[in-house]
Amino acid sequence: MTTAQDRAKILVEALPYIKKFYGKTIVVKYGGHAMLSQDLKEAVFTDMVLMKYVGMHPVIVHGGGPDITAMLQRIGKRSHFVGGLRVTDRETMEIAEMVLIGKINKEIVAQINRIGGRAVGLSGQDDGLFEAVKKYRIVRTPEGAEELADIGFVGDISKVNPEIVTAIIERGCIPVVSPVAVGAGGESYNINADHAAGRLAAALGSDKLIILTDVEGIMADRSDPSSLISSIRADEIALLIEKGVIDGGMIPKVECCLDALASGVQTTHILDGRVPHSILLEVFTDKGIGTMVEK
């Protein structure tokens, strides 16, 4: 049983971390696979609100892949992924916008506001936050040659204009960002939420990027839970992708960490969103959970 003294000790132990991150920006990517029960969602949003009230500047970039897939299924459409990215035709793009901006973003904003925070929702189209160009994926043919795959309205962020996010932070609010970008002709692009989070973290000069997902972190062997890699250097990642140890949805996550680190973000973390308050454990304790990807 925890005594009053134990509880006081926990609060005091948080002090160096509160001091270290006071006034610092922390971008949290909240993946669709980590949006499990209502209780877990509330734990994530409570962590955000707590960070804000102790003087940090949390920013959420959310995903919603499973909800997009479910909505596409309802209209009889199957989803295809190339290197972790959804092949996005015009109809898929419309559904992705409806689900990400119309449903998930608004739900997150409402829930943060309900528990006492002040959240403002926006997408990468608002005030030109994310400018994008069409993205191609390099794929390997069965013969071993490389070719470019056309994956439709999937974008690569070519420029981030973070002023709108900074303005929301300065108003004392928590920005909640949907990963949809705008092209030069005004067209919408579907952006993988990991990529969006990495680029935004870099543009904001964040101290930390946290990616919440549905695994404990990067595993050396996915069938062995004890094989969690607790820390890995950026230059060790390419080999793990080549060997197939890191694949599917984990690829955009590590790419996003590398991107952010190259642009000055201090540390990046891939955490298990199934663990209640995993963000608090990462930010306010020195236990360090999940995988830290560092320079």
Ligand SMILES: Nc1ncnc2c1ncn2[C@@H]1O[C@H](COP(=O)(O)OP(=O)(O)O)[C@@H](O)[C@H]1O
């Ligand atoms: N080496 C690895 N360690 C852990 N997970 C991995 C690894 N390689 C691929 N994955 C896969 O990546 C998934 C996480 O990506 P994804 O499903 O896109 O999550 P999210 O919706 O949170 O973005 C895991 O559920 C796992 O199946």
Ligand SMILES: CC(=O)N[C@@H](CCC(=O)OP(=O)(O)O)C(=O)O
């Ligand atoms: C291009 C691309 O793949 N876009 C993603 C955007 C949402 C997302 O990234 O959601 P998660 O973080 O939950 O995976 C998609 O359509 O699923």
